[in-house]
Amino acid sequence: MTTTVRSGAPTAARRAWVLKAGSVRSMRLKEKCQLPRPGFGEVLVQVKAIGLNFADVFSVLGLYSATPSGEFTPGLKFSGVVGAIGTDPGLETSVEFASVEARRRAEKVAGNFRVGDRVSGVMRFGAYSTEVLAPAHQLRKIPAEWTFEQGAAFNVQALTSYYGLKALGDVKPGQTVLVHSAAGGCGLLALGILKAIGAKAVGTVGTKTKVDVILNRFPDYIKREQIIVRDRKRFPAQLRESLDFLESEGFDVVLDAVGGDFFRPGFDSLSPGGRHIIYGAADLTPQADRVWYIFNPLVGLRLAYKYLTRPKVDPLQLPADNKSVMGFSLIWMFSHVNVLLDLLEALYAMDLDPPLVGQVFDFEDAPKAIRLFQSGVTTGKVVLKIDHE
Numbered sequence: 001m002t003t004t005v006r007s008g009a010p011t012a013a014r015r016a017w018v019l020k021a022g023s024v025r026s027m028r029l030k031e032k033c034q035l036p037r038p039g040f041g042e043v044l045v046q047v048k049a050i051g052l053n054f055a056d057v058f059s060v061l062g063l064y065s066a067t068p069s070g071e072f073t074p075g076l077k078f079s080g081v082v083g084a085i086g087t088d089p090g091l092e093t094s095v096e097f098a099s100v101e102a103r104r105r106a107e108k109v110a111g112n113f114r115v116g117d118r119v120s121g122v123m124r125f126g127a128y129s130t131e132v133l134a135p136a137h138q139l140r141k142i143p144a145e146w147t148f149e150q151g152a153a154f155n156v157q158a159l160t161s162y163y164g165l166k167a168l169g170d171v172k173p174g175q176t177v178l179v180h181s182a183a184g185g186c187g188l189l190a191l192g193i194l195k196a197i198g199a200k201a202v203g204t205v206g207t208k209t210k211v212d213v214i215l216n217r218f219p220d221y222i223k224r225e226q227i228i229v230r231d232r233k234r235f236p237a238q239l240r241e242s243l244d245f246l247e248s249e250g251f252d253v254v255l256d257a258v259g260g261d262f263f264r265p266g267f268d269s270l271s272p273g274g275r276h277i278i279y280g281a282a283d284l285t286p287q288a289d290r291v292w293y294i295f296n297p298l299v300g301l302r303l304a305y306k307y308l309t310r311p312k313v314d315p316l317q318l319p320a321d322n323k324s325v326m327g328f329s330l331i332w333m334f335s336h337v338n339v340l341l342d343l344l345e346a347l348y349a350m351d352l353d354p355p356l357v358g359q360v361f362d363f364e365d366a367p368k369a370i371r372l373f374q375s376g377v378t379t380g381k382v383v384l385k386i387d388h389e
Contacts (some may be wrong), residue, residue, distance in 0.1 A: 016073045016129035017366050021062035024374075027367050035133050038086035039093030041106030042133045043113055047080040049152035050127050050363070050384040051185070052373045054257070054280050055329075059125070060370060066331045068125060075127025076330075079120040079142060079151030080386075083131070087111050095133055098124070098335035102135060105337050110136035118142045120151035122159070124334050128366060130386055137337065140344060146354050153185060153355040153381035158347050159340075160330055161190035161255070164277040165197075167343070168326050169253035173198035176248040178239070178266055180258040181282060182227065183210035185355065185381035188217060190255055192352045195221045202242040202251070204228045204262070206376055213379045217356060230258075236265040243269065250274065258282045264311045270323050278327040282376060356380035362387075 016033055019026045038044045056074050058064035086093070087110050097103040113119070113136065121139040126132055142151035165171045177194055181187045182203025194201045195218065203214055203226065211227050225245040228238045243250065250271035256263065257280030267276050313325050333340040358380025361369040366384055373382045 014129055014131040015363075016126075017075075018071050018073050019060060020071050021059060021067045024060055024367050024370055027060070027370075029364065029366075035131055036094045037091065038084050038133055039091040039095070040086050040089050041097075041103060041110050041136055042086040042093050042095050043082055043110060043119075043136050043139055044084040045078065045080040045119060045121065045132050045134060045139070046083045046388060047078045047127070047130055047132055047386055048148035048388075049079045049386065050075055051077045051152040051154075051156060052369060052382040052384070053077070053156055053185075054282070054373075055331075057370060057374050066124075066329070073126045073128050075123075075125060075129070077120070077122050077152055077156040078127040078132060079118070079148045080132075082113050082115055082117040082119055084115065085110050085113050085136070095135055097135060099337065102137065102335065102337045105137040105341070106135040108137075112136070113139065113141075118148070118151070120155050122155045122330075124331060128384070130363070130388070137341065138334075140348065143354070147357075149357045149360060149381075149383045149385060150354040152383055153357050154189075155344070156330060157185040157355065157381065158189045158193075158352070159333075159343055160279055161186050161193055162343055162347050163328065163330070163333075164255050164279055165190060165193055165253065166346075167339075168277050168328065169255070169275050171197055171199050171253055174200070175252035176200045176202070176243070176246055176250070176271075178251045178254040178256075178269070179203045180254075180256050180262065180266075181205070181280075183213045183379045184257075185358075186257060186279075188214070188356050188380060189352070191218055191222065193350065196350050196352065199252075200246050200248065202226050202228065202239070202246070204230050204258070206230060210379050213356070213358075230262060232261050235262060236268070239265055239269045253277060255279075260310065267311075267313070267323065267325070272322040275324045275326060278325065279329070357383050359383070360385050 016030050017027055018030045059067040059074050119139045120142050121134045123134050177199050179187050179190045183205045191201055208229050251269050252274055254266040254276045256278045259281040358378055359382045361384050363384050363386045
């Protein structure tokens with residue numbers, strides 16, 4: 001049942017996961033915490049589903065530079081039902097808007113929503129909660145045929161893939177693109193975007209069990225020869241075999257969330273003018289509950305070795321190679337409203353298929369979901385669901 005809020009009244013009691021960065025074990029479910037009424041430009045959403053990201057893992061472990069200091073609630077994306085809208089200019093806001101332009105946009109579009117609307121949204125932390133206050137311009141209505149889980153799985157992953165492929169990679173029809181972690185949330189959406197563009201794709205996965213996920217998702221676009229189960233020793237040869245199958249000399253773009261030992265072969269396989277886009281480093285992600293475990297010789301020696309021997313790129317060599325290396329994080333977009341909104345509009349205009357939801361956990365099992373996501377064995381999107389009484 002949707003909660004409605006009168007002007008001046010606080011919201012109904014909510015629950016939220018809170019922690020101080022550094023350990024998954026420090027996460028605790030805080031009960032009966034209240035949100036203020038939505039101020040001008042804010043929308044109160046009763047959350048139904050929450051999408052997990054690698055940024056969640058890094059923020060929980062304290063490895064993400066944008067992580068808030070002190071106790072905070074993680075989470076970047078959610079879906080749910082609008083409970084109240086702040087359309088009164090006299091109501092003060094509690095959300096910290098990223099910029100003056102962001103506030104203006106939120107105030108302008110708040111009136112487009114109605115109580116009961118099904119929406120998905122992105123926010124700068126705070127989504128691991130049964131209710132959220134979000135800037136109105138960071139919400140979009142969920143397509144009628146989508147579930148809340150699919151709505152929570154779309155925005156951040158799709159924005160990540162689209163920004164990397166189009167805004168930075170400038171992918172064009174007929175070009176060839178390497179997509180790492182192709183069976184994950186970002187990877188599958190990246191393949192869907194490339195299909196819509198008309199580009200050729202090669203995807204990499206960590207285990208054989210993930211191959212059929214991609215083949216079943218794109219039966220008329222991806223062949224088995226276009227999927228690489230990464231082998232550290234054979235990876236350069238694997239790339240060459242897939243390129244030969246596609247009759248391509250090299251990759252025009254590499255979309256990389258793995259890094260580590262797999263960076264250099266992908267970079268070396270770029271055609272002149274190619275772009276290597278980095279948005280993650282799964283090969284260097286700690287598998288422990290606490291970040292300080294990486295300094296334990298029994299746990300972190302291999303990870304430390306990987307970090308110390310990570311590949312380096314000589315900037316002076318890039319002009320001769322005619323290649324580019326670029327990296328990005330979506331967090332910066334919250335203060336660049338025009339970029340964020342243009343990307344969202346372009347994404348929804350592509351009319352992509354709903355994202356694949358691989359694993360769904362109850363809200364109360366958030367630490368368990370993070371540990372599974374951290375392991376790298378998941379396919380599709382990992383989502384938390386909330387059953388409101």
